[in-house]
Amino acid sequence: MTGQVLHGWxxxxxxxxxxxxxxxxxxxxxxxxxxxRFTQGDQQAFDxxxxxxxxxxxxxxxxxxxxxxxAEDLAQEIFLKVxxxxxxxxxxxxxxxxxxxxxxxxxxxxxxxxxxxxxLQSIDAPVHRSESGESARRLEIADTEQNHPLKxxxxxEMRKALKAAVDGLPENQRLAFILTKYQTxxxxxxxxxxxxxxxxxKSLIHRAKETLIAKxxxxxxxx
Amino acid sequence: xxxxxxxxxxxxxxxxxxAMGESEALRLHMAxxxxxxxxLAELERLETFCGIWEEVEPSPKFDARFWAAVDxxxxxxxxxxxxxxxxxxxFSINWRMARVAIMLSLCFGLSLLxxxxxxxxxxxxxxxxxxxxxxxxxxxxxEEEDQIKxxxxxxxxxxxxxxxxxxxxxxxxxxxxxxTN
Numbered sequence: 001m002t003g004q005v006l007h008g009w010x011x012x013x014x015x016x017x018x019x020x021x022x023x024x025x026x027x028x029x030x031x032x033x034x035x036x037r038f039t040q041g042d043q044q045a046f047d048x049x050x051x052x053x054x055x056x057x058x059x060x061x062x063x064x065x066x067x068x069x070x071a072e073d074l075a076q077e078i079f080l081k082v083x084x085x086x087x088x089x090x091x092x093x094x095x096x097x098x099x100x101x102x103x104x105x106x107x108x109x110x111x112x113x114x115x116x117x118x119x120l121q122s123i124d125a126p127v128h129r130s131e132s133g134e135s136a137r138r139l140e141i142a143d144t145e146q147n148h149p150l151k152x153x154x155x156x157e158m159r160k161a162l163k164a165a166v167d168g169l170p171e172n173q174r175l176a177f178i179l180t181k182y183q184t185x186x187x188x189x190x191x192x193x194x195x196x197x198x199x200x201x202k203s204l205i206h207r208a209k210e211t212l213i214a215k216x217x218x219x220x221x222x223x
Numbered sequence: 224x225x226x227x228x229x230x231x232x233x234x235x236x237x238x239x240x241x242a243m244g245e246s247e248a249l250r251l252h253m254a255x256x257x258x259x260x261x262x263l264a265e266l267e268r269l270e271t272f273c274g275i276w277e278e279v280e281p282s283p284k285f286d287a288r289f290w291a292a293v294d295x296x297x298x299x300x301x302x303x304x305x306x307x308x309x310x311x312x313x314f315s316i317n318w319r320m321a322r323v324a325i326m327l328s329l330c331f332g333l334s335l336l337x338x339x340x341x342x343x344x345x346x347x348x349x350x351x352x353x354x355x356x357x358x359x360x361x362x363x364x365x366e367e368e369d370q371i372k373x374x375x376x377x378x379x380x381x382x383x384x385x386x387x388x389x390x391x392x393x394x395x396x397x398x399x400x401x402x403t404n
Contacts, residue, residue: 050289054281059278062279063276072288080289084296159275159277162272162275162276180238182276187235202240205238206235209234209266210230212273213266213269216269
């Protein structure tokens with residue numbers, strides 16, 4: 001038995017070098033480590049991940065559904081999947097890309113529901129209020145320092161135009177654009193999330209930006 | 224380097240995703256191409272413009288709602304066999320495709336059933352025209368049917384109108400003659 005252990009240790013030593021000879025080498029990604037700790041029953045590890053990514057994931061969902069209440073419902077669904085996926089989680093990729101994969105699938109499924117198809121056609125539809133009564137539109141006005149009503153109106157119109165332009169992009173271009181621009185994922189991470197390659201992601205983002213320039217140039221970009 | 228490739232690299236460069244070798248080529252192209260310089264200005268304007276998309280803050284009740292949902296899910300012992308199977312096998316089912324596949328299989332099965340329906344009984348000649356083997360089978364079945372009919376008549380002799388007369392004549396015959404008849 002001892003001989004087998006020594007043999008295994010020597011093999012690891014020879015293959016990996018003296019600094020990496022430990023069998024349970026910790027993953028360099030701290031979030032992946034936290035998720036691994038959660039899979040072993042450490043509830044606090046999940047709490048840390050939940051607190052870290054709540055705002056990010058809600059904002060990601062918000063970019064697709066355009067309503068805080070719906071974005072929170074989606075984020076809840078996503079975190080429930082993460083919570084219940086602890087038994088099947090494998091640290092093959094970074095936790096962040098695994099989370100965004102779940103989030104992206106949830107957002108795509110949500111957008112394929114009939115009500116969002118209608119929403120895409122009518123951008124002017126009134127924004128639904130969330131459970132707490134706090135709508136995104138209220139926040140939108142609150143976070144601007146330009147309190148002049150005309151400026152507010154102009155900003156609102158510009159945001160509407162931007163959302164319409166982004167919503168009009170093909171699905172993969174939209175996902176790649178939002179993931180890089182607003183979620184600050186690298187091309188490599190986006191490639192993992194979209195099950196694609198880095199050159200493909202590079203091309204998707206380029207085409208997305210070209211389309212956005214063409215759509216927004218006549219109205220918004222030249223202001 | 225073509226302008227199209229250069230513009231793709233320009234977008235990547237602005238995101239900090241361009242390799243060192245490509246950056247040099249990009250710099251050289253930008254020094255001589257007016258159209259790409261204009262495109263760079265447009266890209267920069269788009270980058271600034273995209274910054275206006277608002278960020279939202281989660282509502283204060285979000286955490287409580289989530290943990291309530293976790294408790295709710297934990298208290299509901301629902302065994303979803305397919306989900307469990309999928310998680311074990313590490314694949315997910317595209318339910319829309321699965322439904323299409325089921326419908327196609329049903330259609331295929333039905334068509335097989337329709338094709339295997341027995342040949343409708345027709346005249347002997349028409350059967351003979353179709354295939355000699357089928358015709359021989361047809362004759363055999365008909366012969367069997369005739370035998371069954373004869374047997375039926377013999378079994379129901381009592382029902383015949385003149386059965387008693389036939390029976391009496393039969394009984395009056397000598398025993399030796401009865402055997403031959």
